Amino acid sequence: MRKTQLLNFLRWLKENKKYTIIAPFRKNGRILLGKIKKIKNIDLSSRLPLYSFKSFFLPPSHLLFKSEKSRVVEAFNIEKQVIFGMSIFDLKALNLWNHVFEKDPYYQKVLRKTLILGQSRFPKETPDFLKFEEKFEEDILEHLQFDIFFGKIEGKDSFKVFTGSEEGQKILEEFGFKDFTHVQFAGPIKEEGVEEIFKKIREKIISSLDKKFWEEVGRICLACGKCSLVCPTCFCFDIKDEFLEGGTVLRKRVWSSCFYSEFSEIAGGYKFLPDPKARIQNYYLHKFYRIPKEFGFFGCVLCGRCAEVCPAKINIFDLLKKIQNS
């Protein structure tokens, strides 16, 4: 599919199919994400946006219920949306969310109303291209859930198109595009199992906790929670109430962060995660220990966003090396 055709497809989804379009766009040299007014502003570079796509799957604050005179009223609604430009990292993170929120009626409602369009770069078309395509399908795309995936061919203004759902196929056909390859989802884990590096980290992380490098990390970590904010897999939340004038109360689910001081606080003021060291350890334990136990794969997609935003320059790749070598 040529670039102009892709833009036309997105325009058609917006204008004819009445989807809200969420996509990356460029602003002040950064790739940001948001609702798109003009299709031509969409960034098609496949560069990773600074923020993840998670706020479009579960908003930072959303309504669970309204209370009206001792009645509990369900009141959660979203518009139908196209989320365009999800990278392989972000789609891997979505695998996790699909598991975590498998029985969550709010998340499931969002999924039903969302068309997921992924994008990634492809190497140049060479004689080896077909081989690469096969491997890409087998090793990567088969293990991701999406409706349509656009592989941008390097050096060309065109995309190789894959579908991952019936809905994706239908909508492309309705638009009038048929040159796609369908990929059957084969579960989040590759046939050969999870990567060795992750197995090693899981094995080592508990015994690493009293090692010196954690002291240093705990000393420099500001517990600001920026890493958890940009992390595509982080999903902690609070349930909070909000009063409206007239007596109605909104019960909301609001993003939280395990770095916040009150996150582990119980009645009387005791905190089970008392300092930045305990909090950052909990953050790593969640991704590399708890999630693997729950779902069989890892809670980090190695996108590096946390390292990019950390004001204390804590780098997840360095830290993972230290855990491995501990």
Next chain:
Amino acid sequence: MKNPYKPKIGKIVAIKKLSENVKLFTIKGEKISFTPGQFVEIGVFGFGEAPFAICSSAKKESKNFQVCIRKVGELTSKLHSLKIGEEITYRGPFGNGFPEEKSRNLILIGGGLGIVPLRSVILSLKEVEKREIFVFYCVRREEDILFKEEKKMWEKKVKLFFVVQNPRKNFKGHRGLVTEVLDKIDLPKNPLVFMCGPPPMYRPVAEKLKSLGIEEKDIFVSLERRMHCGIGTCQHCAIGELYVCKDGPVFNFAEIKNIPGAI
């Protein structure tokens, strides 16, 4: 799809003041069946929700259940201000509860407000128990003892020991810490131990019990954590690879003793 966040509405049908800042609430809602040690998320619209152990009898499925609430924060202050007939929200029961063992001897050790879930174990016992059940109820001061008027009723089924850390001069029960008292008492043979109290109590008491010949696998502790969802998603109550709300709140001591930060 079932909505795990949707609360039920419960009506307060009785309130009893148990101490200066602790009240026992009887709540009438939909039919509830639970295991002692399980908890409910109790809320008041506008004040949020928090987890509380159910402390009534689990013997019969009933529309009524009881929770014991200490006034410490915003929600519990609001709950304390409510009157009979007013409404609360509740979700649950959640968690696993104490193991249901009907023939083994039991030792229950409650520290402070930790007696609350153990009361549910006591009230759920059969009319006639053919086994030995010892209850150690440990508090700092005599004034902290809750459910005083239930003493006689409890003593029909269990042997009750009050352990007071700083009692008045004429106090007739045991003085000091439960670790000291356990040494002086001939404990039931081959018991299961259920413990609930402040976390610093767990390790020394478990060590003491082990020195008295009780195996680690027979010691169970109940943990307290901040919880928002109650179903193992929100992450507030995580310990190691476990969730207190879903995998607990009752854990085998051996299972959690090495988890950093668990106790």
